Amino acid sequence: MLYALCFLLFMIGLYCAAVKKNMVKIVIGIMVMEYAVNLFLIMLGYRLGGMAPIIDKSHLESEAVFAQFLNSAVDPLPQALVLTSIVISLGSLALMISICIRMYEKYGTFDITEIRRLRG
Amino acid sequence: MTMPLPVFIVIPLVTAFLLPIFGKKGKAVATVLANVATISLLVLAVLSIGQSRVYEVGKWPIPLGINLVLDGLSSLLLLVISVVSAAAMLFSARYMEQYTAKAKYLTLFLLMVAGMNGVVLSGDIFNLFVFLEIASISSYALVGFGGEHEELEASFKYMVLGSIASIFVLFAVALVYGNTGSLNMAYISKAIQSSGLNVGLTFALTLFVVGFGLKAALVPFHAWLPDAHPSAPAPISAMLSGVLIKTLGIYALARMIFNVFGISVSIGWLLVTLGIVSMVAGAFLAIGQWDLKRLMAYSSISQIGYVVLGIGLGGLIIARGGNLAWASLAILGGLFHLVNHAVYKALLFLTSGSVQMSTGTRQLKQMGGLAEKLPVTRATCTIASASIVGIPPFSGFWSKLILVVAAVQAHFYWIAAIIVFVSLCTLIMYLKVQRYVFLGELPENLQQIKENRGTMLVAMVFLACLCVLMGLLVLMPVLKSNILEPAVEVLKEGLLYADRVISMVEKV
Numbered sequence: 001m002l003y004a005l006c007f008l009l010f011m012i013g014l015y016c017a018a019v020k021k022n023m024v025k026i027v028i029g030i031m032v033m034e035y036a037v038n039l040f041l042i043m044l045g046y047r048l049g050g051m052a053p054i055i056d057k058s059h060l061e062s063e064a065v066f067a068q069f070l071n072s073a074v075d076p077l078p079q080a081l082v083l084t085s086i087v088i089s090l091g092s093l094a095l096m097i098s099i100c101i102r103m104y105e106k107y108g109t110f111d112i113t114e115i116r117r118l119r120g
Numbered sequence: 121m122t123m124p125l126p127v128f129i130v131i132p133l134v135t136a137f138l139l140p141i142f143g144k145k146g147k148a149v150a151t152v153l154a155n156v157a158t159i160s161l162l163v164l165a166v167l168s169i170g171q172s173r174v175y176e177v178g179k180w181p182i183p184l185g186i187n188l189v190l191d192g193l194s195s196l197l198l199l200v201i202s203v204v205s206a207a208a209m210l211f212s213a214r215y216m217e218q219y220t221a222k223a224k225y226l227t228l229f230l231l232m233v234a235g236m237n238g239v240v241l242s243g244d245i246f247n248l249f250v251f252l253e254i255a256s257i258s259s260y261a262l263v264g265f266g267g268e269h270e271e272l273e274a275s276f277k278y279m280v281l282g283s284i285a286s287i288f289v290l291f292a293v294a295l296v297y298g299n300t301g302s303l304n305m306a307y308i309s310k311a312i313q314s315s316g317l318n319v320g321l322t323f324a325l326t327l328f329v330v331g332f333g334l335k336a337a338l339v340p341f342h343a344w345l346p347d348a349h350p351s352a353p354a355p356i357s358a359m360l361s362g363v364l365i366k367t368l369g370i371y372a373l374a375r376m377i378f379n380v381f382g383i384s385v386s387i388g389w390l391l392v393t394l395g396i397v398s399m400v401a402g403a404f405l406a407i408g409q410w411d412l413k414r415l416m417a418y419s420s421i422s423q424i425g426y427v428v429l430g431i432g433l434g435g436l437i438i439a440r441g442g443n444l445a446w447a448s449l450a451i452l453g454g455l456f457h458l459v460n461h462a463v464y465k466a467l468l469f470l471t472s473g474s475v476q477m478s479t480g481t482r483q484l485k486q487m488g489g490l491a492e493k494l495p496v497t498r499a500t501c502t503i504a505s506a507s508i509v510g511i512p513p514f515s516g517f518w519s520k521l522i523l524v525v526a527a528v529q530a531h532f533y534w535i536a537a538i539i540v541f542v543s544l545c546t547l548i549m550y551l552k553v554q555r556y557v558f559l560g561e562l563p564e565n566l567q568q569i570k571e572n573r574g575t576m577l578v579a580m581v582f583l584a585c586l587c588v589l590m591g592l593l594v595l596m597p598v599l600k601s602n603i604l605e606p607a608v609e610v611l612k613e614g615l616l617y618a619d620r621v622i623s624m625v626e627k628v
Contacts, residue, residue: 010291017284023276030283037291044298078297081246085290088253092283095257099264099279103272115273 002043010036023100023110027093034089038082045078125175125188127164128198128237129251131157136230139223147222151213154226158202158209158233165202168195170602174243174624182243182625183304189243189621192606193455197240197371199603200459203586204362204466205233208355211470211579214572215355215477225265225353231258232359236367243621245293245380246303252289252368256282256335259364263352274351278344285334285341292327295320309380309618317381328376329390336369338428339398342421346405349420350413350482354473357413361420362466366458370424374431379610379617383435391432396538399425403545412472412482412557416465419549422542423461423508429535430454430523431611437530438612446529451608452594453522459604460515460590464507467583471501474576475557478569484552489562494571498558500584505550507587510543515590522594 013036016029053073059066100110107115135157142150168190177186190198209229216222235255242248260282264275297303299320300311312321330341337345345365349357377387402422409415434451438444474497475490476482491498507514510521520543527536571577593599610617 014284017280026280030280030287033284033287034290037287037294040291041294041297044294077303078294081294081297084246084250088250088257092253092257092260092279092286095260096276096279096283099260099272099276102264102267103276106269106272 003040006036006040006043009039012036021111021113023103023112026112027096027100030096031089031093034085038085038089041078041082041085045075047072047074050074123164123167125173125190125241126177128161128241129234131161131164132230132234132237136227136234139227139230142223144223150223150226154230155206155209155213157230158206161233161237162202162206165195165198168198170606171195172606172624174621176625182622183302183307186247187243187304187621187625188241189305190241191610191620192608193371193375193610194240196455196459196603196607197367198237200462201233201236201240201363201367204359204462205229207466207470207579207583208358208362210575210582211358211473212353212355213575215473215576216353218477219265219353225262228258228262228265229356229359231255232262232364236363239367240371243305244303245296245305245308248372249286249289249293252335252372253286255364255368256286259356259360262356263348263360265353265356266351271351274344274347278348281334281341281344285331288327288331288334292324292331295324295327299324305375305380306618306621309382309615310622312381313615313618321381325376325381325387329373332369332373332376333394334369336365336373336424336428337421338369338394338424339401339421340394342398342402345421346414346417349417349469350411354413354469354476357417357473358466358469361417361469362462365420365424366427366462370427370431370458374611378435378614382615383439385436385439388432388436388439391428392436392535395425395427395429395432396535397425398422399429399538399542403542403549406549407545407552410484412475412484412487412553413469414482415484415549415553416468416472419508419546420461420465422546423457423465425542426520426523426539427454427458427461429539430457430526433523433526433530433532433535434611438614442530444612446526448608448612449522449529450526451611452604453519453526455607455611456522456594456604457516457519459593460507460519460587463583463586463590464504464516467500467504467580467587468508470576470580470583471497471504474572474580477572477576479566484556486563487557487566488560489558490566490569491558493562493566493569494558496571496577496580500580501558502554503584503587505554507590509547509550513588513591515587515593518591518594 010033013029013032017026020026051072053076059069139150172191175188216225232255235251238251260279263278264271300308302308334341349360399422402418406415406418430450431454434447437447507516510517524536524539
């Protein structure tokens with residue numbers, strides 16, 4: 001169910017990036033897609049009633065406690081991946097917005113139907 | 121000599137961040153330093169031929185840590201990247217004097233090289249995605265480097281499609297991790313072999329094909345390329361067309377399909393179809409162009425089609441259980457064409473840059489008669505055109521010949537016919553370039569132009585020599601068995617890749 005909603009968010013972003021005429025809205029659409037994927041990654045590692053995956057001495061006291069720790073600890077890897085991908089998307093967002101601003105200076109509009117010097 | 125694999129990524133990365141320190145006054149120092157970096161990468165790439173190693177980053181054992189894998193395919197791509205980037209860097213030393221902020225340009229250039237080397241060496245899909253983004257983001261900035269109307273527009277278009285492609289790849293990475301519980305290519309491959317493809321993995325494979333297909337500009341996804349490649353400064357066009365679309369697109373796609381997911385008949389047909397559509401559509405669109413660099417950009421799409429066709433045909437034959445000799449011949453043709461195309465398309469873009477710098481225009485109709493004024497440019501351009509068309513002693517002939525022979529032997533006669541037909545279209549395209557740029561009447565306003573000197577010529581002549589000599593790669597058994605065949609083996613072994621990588625780790 002949650003995965004379906006996440007996919008819906010992804011499709012909304014893709015629709016926005018593909019259909020909208022305003023450059024800023026296209027950028028927003030791309031970022032919505034990016035967040036949908038980040039959300040998906042986070043959900044992969046999520047566990048209902050999970051705990052932070054940090055081992056300390058009390059977990060190693062007996063087999064049973066350790067097994068219980070393994071069963072309830074969330075997967076830390078997707079969180080590391082999401083942090084990386086957020087940093088990357090921040091970089092590309094900054095570049096995209098700066099190009100939008102430069103284009104607004106040159107053309108005086110954000111409408112991509114009016115920015116059509118390249119054809120063929 | 122063995123050196124740790126990260127040098128291929130560390131050298132350009134460190135140099136890239138050193139360069140801005142020199143600022144405006146140290147422009148010459150920065151240029152020399154950047155050239156030293158690319159040339160030392162070339163030397164290292166030549167030294168790494170024939171080796172095959174796994175490096176564990178930070179000594180973390182796989183699958184816990186990240187690993188870098190050097191094998192036949194990686195070292196072939198490393199060699200191609202370093203040859204083209206060394207030539208393009210030499211060319212930019214003089215060509216980029218027209219632009220301001222040269223140090224920033226050199227930084228972005230080296231970042232792009234670092235990203236591409238990382239993509240080629242990475243043995244971990246998330247790491248591959250990170251390097252793919254490093255290379256892509258610096259290429260978006262480089263396309264818009266001129267900062268004029270067209271450049272910004274092309275850069276925006278490229279960036280929107282490129283970002284969507286990257287997000288698709290990231291989504292596929294997430295799906296693969298969710299389904300197999302690993303990010304290491306070898307371990308994913310193991311997991312897929314034991315459990316088979318389920319719905320999620322099939323969807324991930326589709327996303328990989330679309331994402332890498334967008335990066336490689338295969339035909340349904342090619343819309344950005346004819347705008348982006350001509351708008352970039354000439355050495356960058358050479359890098360983009362020569363190596364970027366191949367490492368981010370073709371290499372990544374081939375690695376995923378052959379070594380991780382495993383080739384099947386339907387994927388083989390998909391690659392063959394994409395290849396043929398790209399070849400034909402790219403060639404037809406190119407003939408109608410009147411902008412020199414735009415024509416070359418469309419012809420890149422067509423040539424990329426040959427590479428995908430060769431690799432796909434090989435995969436198809438393997439998946440059907442056909443004769444492995446013909447399969448490896450088809451893959452050899454595809455990979456050899458990849459190498460050839462990198463060299464002659466880079467050379468063509470460099471000559472177009474030389475023409476543009478002398479005449480100040482890229483429109484074919486405003487030129488003519490430049491043969492006398494620009495003798496070296498003319499000679500190198502003719503060699504590159506002869507190679508791309510496939511005239512016998514030059515490199516393009518051999519790769520196309522291998523592809524045709526492979527197609528005929530595997531009884532795909534119609535594919536062989538299409539290959540020959542597209543070659544004819546290519547011939548028309550480059551005759552048009554020769555006719556309008558170098559022959560005919562010299563226009564009044566171009567009487568005063570002079571040939572460009574210095575490093576630009578060195579770069580062009582270097583690549584032209586390679587174009588002539590590259591036939592030796594298949595004709596001389598020593599070179600063939602050391603450079604091309606290991607790369608073919610990597611694709612042919614398919615899923616055995618996983619066992620090989622894991623066993624190499626244990627040996628260490």
